[in-house]
Amino acid sequence: MPSYSALLGGERYRFDGLAPLLAAATPERSGDQLAGIAAESEAQRVAARMALADLPLAEFLTETVVPYETDEVTRLILDSHDAAAFAPFAAMTVGELRDWLLSDAAEARSLARAAPGLTPEMVAAVSKLMRNQDLIAAARKAEVVTAFRNTLGQKGRIATRLQPNHPADDLKGIAAAVLDGLLQGTGDAVIGINPATDNIANCTAILQALDGLRLDFGIPTQSCVLTHVTNTLEIIEAGGPVDLVFQSVAGTEAANAGFGVTLSVLAEAHAAARGLNRGTVGRNVMYFETGQGAPLSADAHHGVDQQTLEARAYGVARAFDPLLVNTVVGFIGPEYLYDGKQIIRAGLEDHFCGKILGLPMGVDVCYTNHVEADQDDMDTLMTLLAAAGVNFVICVPGSDDVMLSYQSLAFEDAAWLRRTFGLRPAPEFEDWLARTGLGEERGLRALPDLGQLARRMGLPA
Amino acid sequence: MSEAPAFGNLRRLTPARLRLDPAGGAAPLSAVLDFQACHARARDAIHAPVDWAALAAALAPLPVLDLHSRAPDRATYIRRPDLGRRLRAEDAAGLTPPPGGADLAIVVADGLSALAVDRQAAGVVKALVARLPGLRLAPVALVRQGRVAVGDEVADRLGADLCLVLVGERPGLSVADSLGAYLTWRARPGTPDSARNCVSNIHGLGGLGHDQAADRLAWLIGAARARGLTGVGLKDESPALAGAAAPGRLAGEGAPPPCELVGREPAAHVPPG
Numbered sequence: 001m002p003s004y005s006a007l008l009g010g011e012r013y014r015f016d017g018l019a020p021l022l023a024a025a026t027p028e029r030s031g032d033q034l035a036g037i038a039a040e041s042e043a044q045r046v047a048a049r050m051a052l053a054d055l056p057l058a059e060f061l062t063e064t065v066v067p068y069e070t071d072e073v074t075r076l077i078l079d080s081h082d083a084a085a086f087a088p089f090a091a092m093t094v095g096e097l098r099d100w101l102l103s104d105a106a107e108a109r110s111l112a113r114a115a116p117g118l119t120p121e122m123v124a125a126v127s128k129l130m131r132n133q134d135l136i137a138a139a140r141k142a143e144v145v146t147a148f149r150n151t152l153g154q155k156g157r158i159a160t161r162l163q164p165n166h167p168a169d170d171l172k173g174i175a176a177a178v179l180d181g182l183l184q185g186t187g188d189a190v191i192g193i194n195p196a197t198d199n200i201a202n203c204t205a206i207l208q209a210l211d212g213l214r215l216d217f218g219i220p221t222q223s224c225v226l227t228h229v230t231n232t233l234e235i236i237e238a239g240g241p242v243d244l245v246f247q248s249v250a251g252t253e254a255a256n257a258g259f260g261v262t263l264s265v266l267a268e269a270h271a272a273a274r275g276l277n278r279g280t281v282g283r284n285v286m287y288f289e290t291g292q293g294a295p296l297s298a299d300a301h302h303g304v305d306q307q308t309l310e311a312r313a314y315g316v317a318r319a320f321d322p323l324l325v326n327t328v329v330g331f332i333g334p335e336y337l338y339d340g341k342q343i344i345r346a347g348l349e350d351h352f353c354g355k356i357l358g359l360p361m362g363v364d365v366c367y368t369n370h371v372e373a374d375q376d377d378m379d380t381l382m383t384l385l386a387a388a389g390v391n392f393v394i395c396v397p398g399s400d401d402v403m404l405s406y407q408s409l410a411f412e413d414a415a416w417l418r419r420t421f422g423l424r425p426a427p428e429f430e431d432w433l434a435r436t437g438l439g440e441e442r443g444l445r446a447l448p449d450l451g452q453l454a455r456r457m458g459l460p461a
Numbered sequence: 462m463s464e465a466p467a468f469g470n471l472r473r474l475t476p477a478r479l480r481l482d483p484a485g486g487a488a489p490l491s492a493v494l495d496f497q498a499c500h501a502r503a504r505d506a507i508h509a510p511v512d513w514a515a516l517a518a519a520l521a522p523l524p525v526l527d528l529h530s531r532a533p534d535r536a537t538y539i540r541r542p543d544l545g546r547r548l549r550a551e552d553a554a555g556l557t558p559p560p561g562g563a564d565l566a567i568v569v570a571d572g573l574s575a576l577a578v579d580r581q582a583a584g585v586v587k588a589l590v591a592r593l594p595g596l597r598l599a600p601v602a603l604v605r606q607g608r609v610a611v612g613d614e615v616a617d618r619l620g621a622d623l624c625l626v627l628v629g630e631r632p633g634l635s636v637a638d639s640l641g642a643y644l645t646w647r648a649r650p651g652t653p654d655s656a657r658n659c660v661s662n663i664h665g666l667g668g669l670g671h672d673q674a675a676d677r678l679a680w681l682i683g684a685a686r687a688r689g690l691t692g693v694g695l696k697d698e699s700p701a702l703a704g705a706a707a708p709g710r711l712a713g714e715g716a717p718p719p720c721e722l723v724g725r726e727p728a729a730h731v732p733p734g
Contacts, residue, residue: 030540033540034540034541034542034543164477165477166475166477167476170474170475172474173474173475173477174475175474176471176472176474176475176477176479176481177475177477177479179471179481180477180479180480180481183480183481183482183483183485184480184485334539334540335539335540335541335542338539338540368631369500369503369504369507369631369632369633369634370507370539370573370631374500375496375497375500396477397475397477397478397479397480398477398478398479398480398488398492398496399478399496400477400478400496400499400634400635402475402476402477402478402633402634402635405631405632405633405634405635406633407500407634410488411480412480412485412486412487412488415485415486416487447483447484448483449483450468450481450483451468454468454471459470459471459474460470460471460474461468461470461471
């Protein structure tokens with residue numbers, strides 16, 4: 001195993017292996033401290049960054065952080081590496097990649113060409129050398145466009161997942177929350193439910209209700225019930241109206257086993273959903289969620305820092321051409337990201353790494369009640385992410401998810417982002433909002449008739 | 462700012478914070494302040510200390526053991542779930558099986574809600590003990606800064622066949638005082654969560670009442686002793702469930718499902734620690 005070192009303040013700091021070097025270079029976070037791999041001092045952290053800056057990118061093609069022989073995620077990353085796309089970077093160090101990303105040479109097209117040549121570990125490494133403003137500056141230059149019933153990710157646009165969760169999966173309660181979200185112009189990324197009960201019949205009933213709503217109103221969007229991939233496969237086989245296949249994924253084979261998934265079952269589901277041909281303007285059919293700390297919580301981290309493992313989860317996601325990927329950055333708990341500062345940093349890292357790897361990256365800007373964070377921290381993170389060009393964010397009524405018991409963004413926050421940054425929804429969805437009288441230019445039209453909309457949805461208004 | 466129409470019928474369909482205002486714009490101040498009040502209550506429930514003396518008094522004449530996990534304070538407890546799962550060395554060393562043995566060790570740990578322990582724990586223990594005549598009980602262990610798995614070490618040291626941990630659940634915005642109960646057969650350090658049975662959402666806002674919870678736990682205890690196991694192999698078929706909504710599925714409550722893994726499909730939910 002190679003060792004790396006740097007001289008700082010007359011002291012030589014040594015790092016015995018790539019994983020310890022990456023872990024020590026990571027900004028402070030509770031998950032790496034819990035795993036016992038965080039930098040032991042601030043000086044050691046900076047020394048690690050100095051050593052990392054001088055590391056050739058090519059090192060990541062020969063040195064693995066999780067063994068190739070025992071981990072299918074490592075095999076996926078290395079076996080699918082595009083040497084031709086990497087060629088322009090083959091002689092660079094990690095520090096030189098940082099300089100390139102911040103230079104004018106890096107723009108939407110050159111970033112898209114570079115993506116297949118960069119491995120998740122390279123991108124995680126360079127993120128550790130970047131300040132928050134650097135993560136924003138580089139990510140906002142990337143453009144990752146995906147499509148199903150609408151077109152997501154174009155410059156100047158921001159989409160939203162409308163998340164109308166209900167603690168009893170009550171279909172009318174769900175519909176009422178959907179109505180509330182549509183009133184405020186959200187739902188173009190997906191109308192996506194986390195079911196309270198994970199059985200096939202229940203998930204199918206929710207899917208049918210959402211699909212019926214979409215058809216009745218002619219909404220150019222997609223729906224999803226976020227159940228396990230094997231459940232979705234069963235629903236597809238039974239003829240259920242599946243637009244998108246959802247799955248939580250992580251950056252190691254063992255952590256994915258904790259989620260009950262393998263690359264082959266993801267491939268099977270990908271093929272099955274594409275075979276349904278339900279998309280109208282595109283064929284991206286996968287929806288992945290990720291989050292720093294998942295491998296550690298499953299005791300499957302191999303001594304690798306949680307941010308590098310998170311980037312490897314994006315390596316899994318990009319093998320399946322997803323429509324949507326989002327980190328649930330503040331959901332995982334304070335033992336992984338302790339406070340607002342750590343959540344904000346991680347949200348920007350996750351968005352940057354996903355975008356540079358070529359993913360349609362969104363973020364659930366969120367926190368739980370035992371984290372040292374509040375809605376002010378979420379205001380800060382959503383503002384920074386809008387500046388960074390995030391593809392989509394997640395919104396729930398009044399910021400309060402009454403099924404999962406955590407706080408995310410509100411429908412009003414999405415409207416605020418659109419207004420403040422001059423951003424627009426997905427083009428097809430924007431047209432539909434205008435036709436339905438729900439568009440942004442509220443001063444120029446009569447207010448929508450809520451009672452009439454509700455009655456059309458079969459709700460008692 | 463326009464006054465939002467009432468649409469009370471729509472609001473009754475979900476506990477979600479529906480706005481239903483076609484005019485849109487900034488959230489009304491009343492909604493902002495109500496949200497802050499609920500968040501403050503949840504935060505206070507997490508960081509406040511349990512009134513352990515009052516709990517011991519409420520449990521009398523049942524004997525109690527005062528114990529502490531390896532997490533010295535709340536800040537460490539939040540960051541280090543591993544420390545909350547083990548007893549402080551000197552407390553563990555002092556635990557020995559009661560003379561005559563024990564069938565059941567009841568453990569009360571603060572978990573993530575002091576309010577839940579203060580309001581629910583004594584009531585559930587007393588209702589349960591009344592339903593378990595003839596069972597040999599170890600003294601009730603009160604574990605400060607404890608998570609679910611700390612009960613494994615307690616029951617193992619006390620030589621009890623069954624371990625019941627009552628623990629404060631992570632507060633949501635709607636309910637901050639919900640108690641969870643975890644039953645484990647032949648618990649010892651390292652017992653996986655899949656070997657436990659859980660009765661969650663014990664609280665007064667549409668959750669399980671103390672007697673309902675005690676009925677279900679008494680049934681589970683009887684079934685666990687008869688079959689010699691707990692966990693995924695022991696399905697809850699207690700009559701108390703018949704016709705009742707499953708916990709966490711009560712409209713209007715927003716019952717907090719405990720989540721540690723990032724995966725948000727329900728199958729990935731695991732106990733809070």
